[in-house]
Amino acid sequence: MAETSPKPARYVETLIGAVLLVITAGFIFFMIAKTVLPGLVPVAEQGAELAKPSDLIFYLMAGLAMVSAAGVAFSRNIIYSSLALLGTLLGAGGLYVFLNADYVAISQLLIYIGGVLVLILFAVMLTSKISDQKHSNPSVGIMPGLVLLAALLGVLGYVATRSPWLTAGALFDAPQTSATIGDLFLREYLLPFEVSSLVLLATLIGAVVIARKEIKE
């Protein structure tokens, strides 16, 4: 009896997940059919202030980033946490594209997803007892954490939405982002640029020295 009891629970979980997935997919399709597709026709005639497909992609990217961040925070298995981190980094990279920061977006893709995430996955595979879910991603102090989470969300959300931000009326579009950033790096920010290269060199050597196995003679 004890051996068979986990099976129905798992079955129910899968069923609930499938039902939720179907409902979510139906809702998304319904929203696209209801709000986006009628909005596409007048956009060609009238222009702004209507639901554009690019707006929908923005909300998809922002939603991907935030939902994956919740996955990182609440997942019980650390493998799922690290894979959810991929969604967060991808969503943030998509937001950079929306903000006309193509160079930052590419750097995010190359350094974060290609470098940091792979490094984190390596560390996960090398260290934790992955198969044991209870030991994989233990968490303590959930109640204070939740209280702090709610407080931070409230305060930061209030500041973000209620502050009278002094924003530009007509947005400034840099014609060549990479060229301008290169100029800034080699003129105004030359010292921080060189210092950061020194930091990377020190990191390289330091990581090798720390992680190597000590040779006992």
Add this chain to the structure above:
Amino acid sequence: MGPPGLPHYLIVGAVLFALGTYTVITRTNAVGILMGVELILNAANVNFVAFQRFNPMPLLTGQVFALFVIVLAAAEAAIALAIVLAIYMNMKSIDVSQAASLKD
């Protein structure tokens, strides 16, 4: 809903920051804490680039600062994971509540 403005991006940053703080506080796995730190750094980056985009002055300084943050995050991740591996080799565990001593 509507065309995304500055508050939309700031809300994304706020959510990422809050969830990152929650992750850092509640995890006892060192790699999990590191993931929370990455979330916090990404929240800061989103805010930097968003403020740069909606700045009335035509400057790209926000993007430059975001690039510095990315570089330092990569360095931090490499060093932190090296330390985690060293701790794991010594103590066979990366639970931060057990790694209470600096030397055996």
